[in-house]
Amino acid sequence: MQAWRAPAGRGADTGPAADGGPGRGGGMRIGLLGTGPWARAAHAPALGEHPGLDFVGVWGRRPEAAGALAAVHGVRAYEDVDALLADVDAVAVALPPAVQAELAVRAARAGRHLLLDKPLATTVAQGRALVEAVDAAGVASVVFFTTRFQPEPQTWIEEQARVGGWFTGRAQWLGAVFTSEANPFAASPWRREKGALWDVGPHALSVLLPVLGEPRRVTAAAYGPGDTVHLVLDHAGGASSSTTLSLTAPPAAAGAMVELRGVSGVTALPEARGDVVPALGRAADALITAAASGEPHPCDARFAFTVTRILATAETLLHSGTR
Incomplete structure (x- = not known):
């Protein structure tokens, strides 16, 4: 992995913004791909507030939305993805997974570090292509599994x-x-198409896998209301796990829990505290560190690809009716 070094001063820059790009000074230059609710509520505020980042601009599939979001944060709205890539060291992506995977490959091939969202991709082929692009370019990648960047849950994991x-x-x-x-x-x-399996499934797996290891076998069943699904995993370390996922729970029943039982007793994932913006800021910290050190973060594209492979296996089982 190639290392990134923070510039000593803007006047000494030799990166993309040195020739008149829009960097505002200081830190890793980063652009945002995406303008939807998640980009507006989480990504743009986190990038704009982070002291180690220089938030350069926004690109979106709807130029008018990119312009509106860029105006709120005082950055440039880009009409062309390649123009944004030319002005930055890294990109944050807040787009549907299939679109993210395609554009992240493009960004990695341009030598840009990646702050991605979960799921990495919803097909094994797209996920593999992205990991291969990251490896070939030697860029850093961090995937924002929210729980993994919240202090109390991360310490517990x-x-x-x-x-x-x-x-x-x-x-x-x-x-x-x-x-x-x-x-x-x-x-x-x-x-609407992929449901809870792909939306909240990555969150559950991001907690279980670091503790119990990758699964040797996956079982999936679609029992219950709406998009509710159930996974049973046989983990390489010998433990088993069961997971229930849904986006159609009654509001009063919504929430997340993880419980472990073993030789040391019973323990449960602590409730996360704080807003999502600080958590995303810690993911940005992790990207800066990974880019500077050349050491991969535990939540990098390769880990996220493992999650994609597990969910793709479960989806195949659900569609085939195999248990």
């Missing part, structure tokens, strides 16, 4: 991985996206 000896895990990740009034994500075409 690391502690349980050290403890080991787990017999079984149980997770529930229940959203009310399709049952709450005026939820900003309810109209998302990719969520």
Whole structure:
């Protein structure tokens, strides 16, 4: 992986903005791809507030939306992706997974570091192509699995991985996206198509896999209301886990939990505190560190590809009716 070094001063820049690009000074120059609710609520504020980033501009599939979001944050609205890539060191992506995978490959081939969202991709082919592009370019990648960048849950995950000896895990990740009034994500075409398996499934796996290891076998069943699905994993370390996922839970029943049982007893994932913007800021910290050190972050594109492969296997089982 190629290392990135923060410039000593803007006047000494030799990067993309040195020839008159729009960088505002200081830190890793980063652009945002995407203008939807998640980009507006999380990405743009996190990039704009981060002291180690120089938020350069926004590109979106709808130019008018890119212009509106860029105006709010005082940055440039780009009409051309390649023009944005020419002005930055890195990109943050807040787009549907299929679009993200395609544009992230393009950004990696241009030598840009990647702050991506989950899921990395919804097909194995797209996920593999992205990992290969990241490896070939030697760029850093961090995928924003929200729970992994919240301090209390992340500390708990690391502690349980050290403890080991787990017999079984149980997770529930229940959203009310399709049952709450005026939820900003309810109209998302990719969520309507892919459902909870792909939207909240990555969150559950991002907690279970670091503790229990990758699965040797995957079982999936679609029992319950709406998009509710159930996964059972046989993990390489010998433990099993069961997970229930849904975006059609009643609002009063929504929430997430993970419980582990093993030789040391019973423990549960602590409730996350704080807004998503600071968590995304910590993901940006991780990208800056990975780019500067050349050391991959645990939530890099390769880990996210493992999650994609598991979910793709589950989806195949669900569609085939195989249990």
